Amino acid sequence: MPVANKVVARYLDGRVLKGTTLDFIPARPHFHVTAVDARPGDRPIQVDPKDLKALFFVKDFAGAKHYDERKQFLPTDKPAGRVAAVLFKDGEVLMGTTQAYDPTRPGFFLAPADPRSNNDRCYVLTNAVEKVAFGTSASDLLDRKSTRLNSSHTAISRM
Numbered sequence: 001m002p003v004a005n006k007v008v009a010r011y012l013d014g015r016v017l018k019g020t021t022l023d024f025i026p027a028r029p030h031f032h033v034t035a036v037d038a039r040p041g042d043r044p045i046q047v048d049p050k051d052l053k054a055l056f057f058v059k060d061f062a063g064a065k066h067y068d069e070r071k072q073f074l075p076t077d078k079p080a081g082r083v084a085a086v087l088f089k090d091g092e093v094l095m096g097t098t099q100a101y102d103p104t105r106p107g108f109f110l111a112p113a114d115p116r117s118n119n120d121r122c123y124v125l126t127n128a129v130e131k132v133a134f135g136t137s138a139s140d141l142l143d144r145k146s147t148r149l150n151s152s153h154t155a156i157s158r159m
Contacts, residue, residue, distance in 0.1 A: 008056040009033060009047055012128055017045065018061050026107055026123060036061055049106065053088060053128040056119050063118040070114035071095050072139060079113075085138035086110060086124055087131040093141065094122065101132060 004020040011017070019033040032044035049055070072095055073079055081097035088094075096110040107125045133141040 004034075006058045006061060007033060008058055008061075010053045010056070011051055012053050013051075017047070019045070021047075024055065024123075049123075049125060050127065052125050053090070054094075054125060055123040057121045057123075059118050059120060067116070067118075069112075069117050073113050077113075081111065082134055083138050084110065085133045085141040086129055087133075087141055088128050089130045090128075094124070095138060096122070103132070 002022040004022055005024065007019065007021050007024070009017040009019075017033055017035060019035040019038070021031055021033050024031040026049070030046050030048050033047055034044045035042070038044075071093075073083060079097045081099045082101065084096060084098045084101060086094045086096075094110060095113045097113075098108050098110050101108045103126060105126065107123050110122045110124050112119045112122070131141065
C-alpha cells in the first residue's frame with residue numbers, strides 16, 4: 001500500500017497547497033494532492049510540477065514556528081551528498097545536500113542542512129532556480145542572500 005507523504009507545494013505564483021500525496025514521481029507530468037482541509041468526497045487536486053517552485057516533504061504541517069532553523073552546515077557535520085545552495089528567481093535561498101543535480105532535468109531533491117528541520121527533503125523545480133552553487137561557493141551564496149522559512153506558511157491555497 002502506498003505511503004501518504006505530507007507535502008507543501010509552493011507555486012511559482014505564490015500559492016501554497018498543503019496536503020498529502022500518494023503518487024509524486026518526478027518524471028511524471030502531474031501528481032495529486034489531497035488538501036489538509038479536504039472534506040470527505042473531495043477529489044484530490046491535480047498538480048503540474050511545471051507550475052511549482054518547489055515541493056517540500058514535511059514532518060508536520062504546522063512546523064515549529066519558534067524554531068530557528070539552521071541554514072548552514074556545522075564544521076562537525078558529515079553531509080551525505082553534495083553541499084549545495086539554491087538561489088530561486090524570487091530571491092529565496094535554500095541550503096542542503098543533493099545526490100543528483102543535473103541542470104538539464106526538470107528538478108532535483110535537496111535535503112536540508114538542519115537535521116531538525118521540519119522538511120525531510122525538497123524537490124526543487126529547475127525552472128524556478130536562478131543559480132545553484134556547491135561547496136564553499138554554496139556558503140558564499142547563502143551569506144550574500146537573505147533566507148526565509150520555506151515551509152512554515154499558514155495559508156492553504158485551494159485551486
